[in-house]
Amino acid sequence: MSRDEVRGLAREVKSQVLILGGFVALMWGLEIVDIFLGGTGRTCRGLNQFGIFPRQLAGLWGIFFAPFLHGGFGHLIANTIPFVTLGWLVMLRRTADFFVVTLVAMVVGGLGTWLFGAPGCHIGASGIIFGYLGYLLGRGYFDRSFGSMLFSVVVLLMYGGLLWGVLPIRVGISWEGHLFGFIGGVVAAWLLSSGSKKRVYRE
Template sequence: MNLKFTPATWLFPLLFVGVLWLVFGIEEFLNTTFVAFSLNPRTFTGLAGVVCAPFLHADIEHLANNSVALLALLTALMYFYRRLALKVVVIGILLSGIITWVIGRPSYHLGASSLIYVVASFLIFKGLQVQHYRLVALSFLVIFFYGSSIWYMFPTADAGISWEGHLSGFIAGLFLTKKYADYNPIIEPQYEWQRPDYDPSTDKFMQRFDENGNFVNPPPPEPEPEASPEFQIIYDFKPKKEESN
């Protein structure tokens, strides 16, 4: 399994969360609110919230809680599923928003928690689908930290919690797992810079690794260089003939 912690792994989550704080900061600076752009189910104007609602938050506590979860989950998504990460985020936002628009209560729904449920659901089910030990471990890790959040996908006494958005995000993440069922991060596709006739099985370097990327075939030790003979200097003096008187 070819995993690399590239700058994009942490840069994308930081930028995404940074946009959330930027929007909130603009609201505070202008002493206004963008609640009119939040999701209002089954209304024409509420359709704008399908895209805008994840970037809006009720207060700083709401934003801070979502930011911590997003940083952790988006980083895991970028690290283990970097080729699908942007698709999961974009499609997840749109799909969870549409479902919420259809099933939600007549109220304003806003916040990035629906995206949190999208990513958490995808990480859980995709890891169990691939059945690679690292991805399964990630699935159980997400369950351990966010498993209790399952109760917020059902109607609660707290009217301020959009359980419809949470449920929609969970459904969207499960749908994306099925949509990209053929994607296996263990088997990386050929890079564009590789020659069309490149065969990793004949590459001596690649033969040192198994199909999971584990190092199994160390290279043979290089032969020690032969000891060079000692460097000797031989002086050949010939006696000088004495000149006769």
């Protein structure tokens, strides 16, 4: 590897750290502010009032706000580690993929939750986290390359246990956000796959 390639790789890694660090800093900063506004626990007070409220017009704003809001530091800590880990795995091929997958998972997951979610406020980054998982698993299927399929298998072995989160088996957990976030990640995998691009070019 040449010196220029090493420098380019170092810049790429630095960019990835700054991006993930910025997202995490935003989540933690908002949670600190939320404490001073009276938002404690998984309630709809404080900043959490900007979460997703299914089938309420005002709740549509939560599609873009809810992923950055959490029901206390325990909730935030539980989401921070998989967000950073899976988010970085999404960046491995192209850093720009992170933004595409995040946006698609946010919109598809948020709209699905708004349309079909249980009453109440839905908050947290877990929908995006499941979007990252859906993307990482779907990429192997849509790319059909040995490397991508092997990578998806490794991710499945490491994080496959998260898939139970798309089922309504735990009270108080937005399984709808998990499910539709995962679907959004699969959609992003299709959009970013080499096979999808080849079909578009042929047209």
